[in-house]
Amino acid sequence: MAQENSTAIPLSFIEKASASFGKFMDGVSTAFSNWITAVFKPILSPIFDPINAFLNTHYLPWATICSLGLFIAGMAWVFTLKRQYVNLDAPGKGPLYDLRLWTIVSMMPHVIVYLYFARWS
Amino acid sequence: MAGATPATSGISGFDLAIIITYMAGILAIGTYFGRYVKSATDFFLAGRALPFWAIGMSIVVSDIGATDFIFVGGAAYSYGIAAANFDWMGSMPAMAIAAFVFMPYYWRSSVYTIPEFLGKRYNAGVQIIHAAIWGVFMVVMLAVIFWTTANFLNTTVGWPIPLSIAITVIVVGIYTLSGGLAAVVMTDVIQMIVMFVGGIALLVLSLWEVGGWSSLQAQIGEMAKADPKYADHFTIMLPNDTTTPYPWAGIVLGLGLIMSTAYFSGHQGIVQRCFGARTEWDAKAGMLFGGFLKSFIPFMVAIPGLAAVIIVPGLATGDNAVPEMINQLLPAGIRGLTFSALVASFMSSADTYLSSASTIWTTDLYGRLYQYRKGKAPSERHGLIVGRIFTVVFIIFAVLMAYPIGQTPSMYTFIQKSLSMFQGPVFAILLLGIMWKRATQWGGLAGLVLGVASSTILHNTQGLFTISDPFLFVAMWSFVFTVIVTVVVSLCTRPEPEEKLRGLIFGQVIKDGKVQRVLLDRVS
Numbered sequence: 001m002a003q004e005n006s007t008a009i010p011l012s013f014i015e016k017a018s019a020s021f022g023k024f025m026d027g028v029s030t031a032f033s034n035w036i037t038a039v040f041k042p043i044l045s046p047i048f049d050p051i052n053a054f055l056n057t058h059y060l061p062w063a064t065i066c067s068l069g070l071f072i073a074g075m076a077w078v079f080t081l082k083r084q085y086v087n088l089d090a091p092g093k094g095p096l097y098d099l100r101l102w103t104i105v106s107m108m109p110h111v112i113v114y115l116y117f118a119r120w121s
Numbered sequence: 122m123a124g125a126t127p128a129t130s131g132i133s134g135f136d137l138a139i140i141i142t143y144m145a146g147i148l149a150i151g152t153y154f155g156r157y158v159k160s161a162t163d164f165f166l167a168g169r170a171l172p173f174w175a176i177g178m179s180i181v182v183s184d185i186g187a188t189d190f191i192f193v194g195g196a197a198y199s200y201g202i203a204a205a206n207f208d209w210m211g212s213m214p215a216m217a218i219a220a221f222v223f224m225p226y227y228w229r230s231s232v233y234t235i236p237e238f239l240g241k242r243y244n245a246g247v248q249i250i251h252a253a254i255w256g257v258f259m260v261v262m263l264a265v266i267f268w269t270t271a272n273f274l275n276t277t278v279g280w281p282i283p284l285s286i287a288i289t290v291i292v293v294g295i296y297t298l299s300g301g302l303a304a305v306v307m308t309d310v311i312q313m314i315v316m317f318v319g320g321i322a323l324l325v326l327s328l329w330e331v332g333g334w335s336s337l338q339a340q341i342g343e344m345a346k347a348d349p350k351y352a353d354h355f356t357i358m359l360p361n362d363t364t365t366p367y368p369w370a371g372i373v374l375g376l377g378l379i380m381s382t383a384y385f386s387g388h389q390g391i392v393q394r395c396f397g398a399r400t401e402w403d404a405k406a407g408m409l410f411g412g413f414l415k416s417f418i419p420f421m422v423a424i425p426g427l428a429a430v431i432i433v434p435g436l437a438t439g440d441n442a443v444p445e446m447i448n449q450l451l452p453a454g455i456r457g458l459t460f461s462a463l464v465a466s467f468m469s470s471a472d473t474y475l476s477s478a479s480t481i482w483t484t485d486l487y488g489r490l491y492q493y494r495k496g497k498a499p500s501e502r503h504g505l506i507v508g509r510i511f512t513v514v515f516i517i518f519a520v521l522m523a524y525p526i527g528q529t530p531s532m533y534t535f536i537q538k539s540l541s542m543f544q545g546p547v548f549a550i551l552l553l554g555i556m557w558k559r560a561t562q563w564g565g566l567a568g569l570v571l572g573v574a575s576s577t578i579l580h581n582t583q584g585l586f587t588i589s590d591p592f593l594f595v596a597m598w599s600f601v602f603t604v605i606v607t608v609v610v611s612l613c614t615r616p617e618p619e620e621k622l623r624g625l626i627f628g629q630v631i632k633d634g635k636v637q638r639v640l641l642d643r644v645s
Contacts, residue, residue, distance in 0.1 A: 017525065021525070032581060033581040033583060034583075036577075036578055036581040036582055037581065037582050037583045037584070040578050040582050041582050041583070041584065041585065044578075044579075044582055044585055045585065048585050048586070052361075052586065052587055055361040055368075055370045056360070056361045056362045056587065058361075059360045059361065059369065060358075062369075063358035063359075063360075063369035063370075063373070064358060066369070066373045067210060067357070067358055067369070067372070067373055067377075070210070070214050070373060070377050070378070071213065071214060074213070074214045074217050074218075077217075078217060078221065081221060085221075085225075086221060086405070087402065088225075088401050088402060089400035089401045089402040089403075090402045091400075091402070097402075099220070099221075099402070099405055099406055099409060102406065102409045102410070102413075103217050103220075103409060105413065106213055106216075106217075106409050106410075106412045106413035106416070107213050107214075107217070107412075109413070109416040109417070110209050110210075110212075110213050110416055113205075113209060113357075113416075114209070114357060117202055117355060117356065117357035118357070118358075119356055119358070
């Protein structure tokens with residue numbers, strides 16, 4: 001609708017130039033992609049085809065374990081860092097200012113969401 | 122995408138008054154901060170005085186553009202809750218890494234930009250290549266955002282495109298030009314509050330309309346019996362050979378580990394807020410607070426998109442879902458506020474790109490050239506003047522380019538793809554630069570150049586991956602390739618001197634609080 005309204009503006013030259021430029025870009029992009037595919041696909045397919053096949057056959061429960069694992073590993077990792085490093089320049093000393101606890105609190109909504117929507121099999 | 126905002130109507134005079142009042146208020150508040158800008162540090166880094174809560178809120182609103190609001194809702198309508206992965210899996214793990222691995226070193230090295238940090242850690246070649254790519258990308262994106270905002274205002278409020286562009290430019294341009302990063306961040310704070318109010322209203326009314334969450338699940342479950350495309354609407358991790366853009370391995374490895382970390386650690390528009398933090402703690406806390414707030418975004422965007430499956434079924438495109446829901450569900454006043462929230466997210470994206478482009482061009486391109494010719498860095502006052510000149514130049518350029526770019530979606534797609542090809546390699550050299558002291562300047566340069574070449578090849582080799590737009594896998598594998606190249610070339614070249622690396626390497630300070638305090642004092 002916006003584009004229909006805007007045609008009332010005398011911009012026919014810009015429109016034509018834009019359309020030509022768009023076609024040119026599409027043409028260049030397609031030709032480049034075809035050339036890259038012809039040259040590199042025979043080299044790369046033997047590497048990526050087995051990886052794709054492996055990932056395609058591993059779905060549940062691995063997808064759920066990996067997604068939850070990323071959050072849990074993140075929370076655990078923060079506690080391996082030195083407290084002075086994490087909380088340098090904190091305005092206070094209590095747990096309220098401990099960024100390791102902030103990380104747990106910030107990640108928990110995500111963990112709950114992924115647990116809620118998780119499928120295991 | 123540019124030009125794709127769906128047609129909506131139904132804005133009342135009251136809604137319009139709210140939108141206009143909102144814009145005028147943002148302009149006034151943003152301009153107010155201009156009185157505090159006296160130097161380049163004030164302009165680009167808000168005088169290094171930003172508190173964590175402002176940083177966190179600003180990061181969220183800069184990250185969530187109105188296009189995300191519309192397209193994540195649309196993707197949830199079409200593909201289901203998996204669309205929310207970009208805001209859940211793609212935020213908190215990466216933001217924790219950004220907070221604890223990258224921010225301390227960025228903040229301590231007193232840099233204005235990511236390319237400047239790469240220049241300190243590696244060499245001027247890495248800095249200039251990175252700055253040139255980001256500098257051009259941001260200016261072109263500014264034109265895209267001006268066009269998208271104007272298109273949105275045209276379809277919702279009925280203002281002609283030129284008038285809509287003029288209003289956006291006047292509001293965003295004036296407050297960014299006068300107040301710099303402080304104005305950008307403080308207007309972002311207001312914009313985030315407006316966005317949350319509008320988003321929560323949409324969520325509550327959407328669920329109310331469909332009879333609650335359980336009813337929504339039951340109704341879509343019934344639809345799935347007749348049409349299998351709804352079968353996975355409540356599955357967050359989809360199989361790797363899915364026809365949707367959300368294969369699980371790409372989401373966990375490509376998005377969760379690489380792309381989102383690259384984004385939150387290496388996107389100038391995001392990390393510039395942390396550079397302006399008043400303390401290192403505020404820089405880290407701002408990132409974590411932003412991650413916490415971001416966890417609520419999918420509830421406000423994706424769930425209304427799911428509810429739209431019931432309320433407005435059979436839409437030609439999912440991108441119409443959220444605007445249709447706003448029109449149908451929200452009463453006058455709240456509707457105006459919600460449209461203001463969408464305008465807010467457009468404006469926030471525009472001010473982010475404007476401010477960051479100006480910073481990169483002033484610091485990494487003009488500043489490098491000045492230093493090369495004069496043998497010294499530009500003064501603070503000089504930097505401020507040049508930064509403002511660049512801001513004006515970019516506004517003019519973006520206004521002139523908005524229409525042609527808006528009319529050429531392939532160009533916008535090309536730019537977006539180009540940037541996604543850059544993410545994996547840049548993240549690899551940033552990570553190695555901080556984590557591995559043996560990474561050398563030549564390793565970094567070779568890794569960046571060959572890494573971008575590898576992602577170009579991977580992205581353009583048809584049929585290599587099972588999904589049609591494999592940018593998540595491209596990011597992941599180009600990251601791996603860049604790491605290998607950087608490591609090999611680094612081991613074949615002379616190590617960097619200790620003096621150059623002091624304060625820039627993770628392991629040097631993490632083990633000893635006293636050492637890092639000394640380094641911090643040295644930097645300040």
